[in-house]
Amino acid sequence: MVIFFEDSDYFFQLEAVFQEYKIIAKGWRNYDQLSEHIRIYQPKLALLDIEIGKNKEAGLEALQLIKDRFPRLRTIVLSGYPEYVLRAFRIGADGYLLKEDIAHSMEYIREVIGEVKEGKICMSNEVRRVIVEALAPYEKVDLNxxxxxxxxxxxxxxxxxxxxxxxxxxxxxxxxxxxxxxxxxxxxxxxxxxxxxxxxxxxxxxxxxx
Structure with a gap:
């Protein structure tokens, strides 16, 4: 079973990828409602959009809720914002993909979903590059x-x-x-x-x- 947390039809383009899974809910914006559906249906995977409406960190808040209440539920963050990747993995995300990755290759998304379900941590090459640069050493400087x-x-x-x-x-x-x-x-x-x-x-x- 798969649960979506997003506020548009964007993820619905991915339904072909999940033909072998039962999609139990999609489009929830309310955290309590999301939590209740996870408790009832016990999905194996949650896909979280970072931005919900005007809240650009809603997906991170949902991710924190899931990891606090359902630590065994595997999670993948899909976003147009690679700069949030460090925070997502710090909270406990199991995968982080950019929306441009989805547009390029559905087969790649299938592979990522399979690996995350097996317990692996997955990310695209662009996300990996952002992590490397963000963690690279630098001399302490002041930005004007x-x-x-x-x-x-x-x-x-x-x-x-x-x-x-x-x-x-x-x-x-x-x-x-x-x-x-x-x-x-x-x-x-x-x-x-x-x-x-x-x-x-x-x-x-x-x-x-x-």
Missing amino acids: TRERQILCLAASDKSCPQIAQVLKLTPQTVETYFKNIKGKLNCHTIQGLVAKALRNNLILMEEFIS
């Missing part, structure tokens, strides 16, 4: 206000042109900021920058994002 602001906007899923528009800068200027920040934090990708900055408390989302 503009650099922190740009990273916070990147963490809120803003693209380089969108960040430039918000801050009234040119895209080239924003790219230059990213280049400088990458050098400071010893990272090569924006996702890695965001993950490392969050992990080391270099940025606070509430400082710039309302």
Whole structure:
């Protein structure tokens, strides 16, 4: 049995992958309702979307609930935000996949689901790259206000042109900021920058994002 925790039709595209499983519930936004269905039906696997409505951490909150109340239930997080991967695994996720992974290969998703059910920890190559960069050593540095602001906007899923528009800068200027920040934090990708900055408390989302 499989249970979904999400608020759109996105995961329903995956139903072909689960033909051999019984999908017991989908679309629950209420944590108590989710918990009750897990208790009654005792699924073997839970797939959790990170973002539910305007809450970009709803999936992490659901993951924490599951691990507290149902520690044996296997869990896979599917998200468009690789920067949350460290927090997800720290809570106890058994797998973390990006939504772009799903679009590229359903067969790969089948393999991941099978491995997670067998007790393995699974993640895509992009997620693995983010972890490596986030954990890579770097000299302690101070980010200036503009650099922190740009990273916070990147963490809120803003693209380089969108960040430039918000801050009234040119895209080239924003790219230059990213280049400088990458050098400071010893990272090569924006996702890695965001993950490392969050992990080391270099940025606070509430400082710039309302």
